[in-house]
Amino acid sequence: MTDFTNFGVREIRDGVAAGDFSAREVAESFNTAVEAASELNAFIVTTPEKALEAADAVDAARAKGEVLGSMAGVPIGMKDLFATDGVQTTAASHILEGFIPRYESTVSAKLWEAGCGMLGKLNLDQFAMGSSNETSYFGNVASPWRKEGTNAAMSPGGSSGGSSAAVAARIAPAATGTDTGGSIRQPAAFTGICGIKPTYGRCSRWGVVAFASSLDQAGPMARSVEDCAIMLGAMAGFDPKDSTSLDAPVPDWFGGLDADMRGKRVGIPKEYRMEGTDQAILDSWDKGAEWLRDAGAEIVEVSLPHTKYALPAYYIVAPAEASSNLARYDGVRYGLRDLPEGAGLQDMYAATRAAGFGDEVKRRVMLGTYVLSAGFYDAYYTQAMKVRTLVQRDFDAAFEQCDVILAPTTPTPSFPLNSLNDDPLTMYLNDVFAVPASLAGLPAMSVPATVTEDGLPLGLQIVGRAMDEQGVLNAGLAIEQRAGFTAKPEKWW
Secondary structure (H helix, E strand, O other): OOOOOOOOHHHHHHHHHHOOOOHHHHHHHHHHHHHHOHHHOOEEEEOHHHHHHHHHHHHHHHHOOOOOOOOOOOEEEEEOOEOEOOEOOOOOOHHHOOOOOOOOOHHHHHHHHOOOEEEEEEOOOHHHOOOOOOOOOOOOOOOOOOOOOOOOOEOOOOOOHHHHHHHHOOOOOEEEEEEOOOOOHHHHHHHOOEEEEOOOOOOOOOOEOOOOOOOOEEEEEEOOHHHHHHHHHHHOOOOOOOOOOOOOOOOOOOOOOOOOOOOOEEEEEHHHOOOOOOHHHHHHHHHHHHHHHHOOOEEEEEOOOOHHHHHHHHHHHHHHHHHHHHHHOOOOOOOOOOOOOOOOHHHHHHHHHHHHOOHHHHHHHHHHHHHHOOOOHHHHHHHHHHHHHHHHHHHHHHOOOOOEEEEEOOOOOOOEOOOOOOOHHHHHHHHOOOHHHHHHOOOEEEEEEEEOOOOOEEEEEEEEOOOOHHHHHHHHHHHHHHHOOOOOOOOOO
């Protein structure tokens, strides 16, 4: 049997449509790869039967001459933050272990309609809170990459670490991710794949377990820009069930891909040259600017003066919203219930949440509750929202001078698992380049660019104007073509 695991979304879709191979053959190949890669711990639950069921439906539709969906025959991984009808959805938390929804998230429903099959539910940082995929109740996810000269397990990034590890390891051609403050882009950069966070509201949040409602946004993760464009087209669209959903047409992003940057201006934000950024990252950034210049773009310096305040503002706004969203996990309606003998209602609340939430979730809920309390609301939350507005205005001003912004995705390459667990502030700093675009609700993408001397991948980030995913994807394609990134992890699992 042919090994299809090196095929991407477009290759699979086009091959199935042409009859070069069947969707079932593809699904069987990836199911086998998923089973063989259990050591990565990328999946919380595997659903090989779902992948085969969808594949058989695609093969039957093709045999009848029916029009196939835009991702027909492509098996994908689904981040375990999306509700899936009849399949456990946990947000990687003990408090939701065993919860089986009787409904489907809008994004996953769109992907099934487009012809995708589900390989399983992917591991993540608990409730999407983390930058290393070490806060999951179901154990750490290991990156398929290893630093040369060592067997130390490396972080796949977070919170979408299961997604990034699965795509990089070739056990899924693509996967869904969610991005609240960099949770698609940072893991994509750590594992040498592509990932795009679209404009806030492009993809429905209905049926997605909430972390921070004004920031959370779903997006695709795949091994190429064109695969991300195809998948984003299948995921996006207006949803009346989501009050934050944008009522706007979904462009043909794949059809509009064009790496010709002539007439475009690319902004380089001077504030992003921060102390502590790895030199290899800065060198990669310089190369990225040269690649875009080679594609015909004009490189200009821009200023985002409130950048240094974005991260602290984010870690006030996001935990505040999390403390509100996570109040629903009380042991009453669904999920875990811890009811000590003789306990009252308040005792049940406390015991359930103490047993069900991990340390990082508790940390953020307590922080969020504190900044929303009567004595501190104006001093912290109100001020953070003012900073958020200033960050948005910075981008507005910058985009008067340029079409897209080029920046590093992360300040460092991947780091060993367990190396930053005792230093949450350093862990939070990993999102320093990703958070500003999230606060502003802008489309942003990470594209693999180079590798370090010890063999770890580095990503570059493109940020665009609101609703200009096409401009972001086109700049990403220009980088992808010139970077010629072909490195992949050596199989150790």
